[in-house]
Amino acid sequence: MAERDLTVGIAGLGAIGLHLARALDAGVEGLRLVAVAARDRAKAERSLAGFRQPPAVVGLGELAERADVVVEAAPAAVFEEVARAAIARGRIFMPASVGALLPRMRLVEEARRTGARIIVPTGALLGLDAVRAAAEGPVESVTIETRKPPRGLAGAPYLERHGIDVAAITAPTRVFQGNAFDAAQGFPANVNVAAALALAGIGPERTRVEIWADPGVTRNMHTIRVEAEAARLTMTIENVPSEENPRTGRITPLSILACLRGLTSTLRVGS
Numbered sequence: 001m002a003e004r005d006l007t008v009g010i011a012g013l014g015a016i017g018l019h020l021a022r023a024l025d026a027g028v029e030g031l032r033l034v035a036v037a038a039r040d041r042a043k044a045e046r047s048l049a050g051f052r053q054p055p056a057v058v059g060l061g062e063l064a065e066r067a068d069v070v071v072e073a074a075p076a077a078v079f080e081e082v083a084r085a086a087i088a089r090g091r092i093f094m095p096a097s098v099g100a101l102l103p104r105m106r107l108v109e110e111a112r113r114t115g116a117r118i119i120v121p122t123g124a125l126l127g128l129d130a131v132r133a134a135a136e137g138p139v140e141s142v143t144i145e146t147r148k149p150p151r152g153l154a155g156a157p158y159l160e161r162h163g164i165d166v167a168a169i170t171a172p173t174r175v176f177q178g179n180a181f182d183a184a185q186g187f188p189a190n191v192n193v194a195a196a197l198a199l200a201g202i203g204p205e206r207t208r209v210e211i212w213a214d215p216g217v218t219r220n221m222h223t224i225r226v227e228a229e230a231a232r233l234t235m236t237i238e239n240v241p242s243e244e245n246p247r248t249g250r251i252t253p254l255s256i257l258a259c260l261r262g263l264t265s266t267l268r269v270g271s
């Protein structure tokens with residue numbers, strides 16, 4: 001390991017975490033996977049068995065003791081534990097469960113005190129470079145429309161509270177309309193993209209979100225529209241759902257990997 005290599009720890013070995021772990025183990029210049037945290041230790045050890053350099057399997061809070069960069073790729077319910085430990089130790093904290101950051105913005109203040117950095121990857125979304133650039137000037141509106149196969153929304157607390165059974169939906173149906181803050185609360189495992197967009201642009205209260213359950217689509221689709229003084233943006237991404245977790249697009253671990261590479265690469269492209 002070169003002296004300037006960054007060590008990486010990953011919380012969660014699911015659709016995102018395991019793919020990311022495999023990619024890092026295959027070799028990424030300047031980065032080295034040293035630890036992972038998993039709910040089921042025996043299963044994790046089986047998943048890591050073929051690795052060239054198997055990372056240590058540790059508790060969630062211990063990742064920050066071992067790694068310079070802590071990637072969170074676990075359910076939102078354990079976000080606080082992972083984030084708190086990483087921030088207390090002044091690490092780079094890279095969350096996938098971005099929706100869980102919105103009601104915890106005090107963590108940003110805490111990071112300022114400890115010298116930690118919180119780096120939100122683009123994840124399953126696109127165009128956050130352009131949104132950030134536009135938000136350096138006046139922005140009139142930011143909206144995101146998320147359209148998923150109904151099974152990609154199943155289990156969301158908002159749907160349960162409103163008695164919406166997505167399995168029974170046979171035509172495209174708008175199941176939520178509101179701001180990004182309420183979307184992240186109501187759909188904690190489904191619209192991290194809306195949270196990331198809000199943080200890149202004009203904040204969770206002003207960012208408008210529509211969520212559609214659409215039996216006619218096979219991909220998780222997100223369309224962003226931004227009306228700003230400098231530019232008008234319209235962008236769509238159509239994500240192939242991952243096999244392990246249909247709520248999660250296959251591009252997500254790739255986006256996190258690209259974001260990690262950006263921490264050490266000599267040539268970095270995009271703002």
Ligand SMILES: NC(=O)C1=CN([C@@H]2O[C@H](COP(=O)(O)OP(=O)(O)OC[C@H]3O[C@@H](n4cnc5c(N)ncnc54)[C@H](O)[C@@H]3O)[C@@H](O)[C@H]2O)C=CC1
Nearest residue numbers: 012013014015016038039073096097123124189192245248
């Ligand atoms: N930012 C973005 O664009 C995206 C974010 N996400 C979010 O990323 C997170 C991870 O997503 P996936 O990998 O698809 O989920 P997943 O459900 O496939 O994997 C999560 C993993 O965490 C493990 N886990 C559960 N409790 C744990 C604990 N206490 N300690 C350690 N591990 C634990 C589970 O066993 C599972 O292997 C979710 O919150 C998801 O909503 C997902 C897709 C896109």
Ligand SMILES: O=C([O-])CC(=O)C(=O)O
Nearest residue numbers: 124190192193220248249
């Ligand atoms: O934002 C999310 O949580 C996941 C998502 O929509 C996707 O992977 O396309």
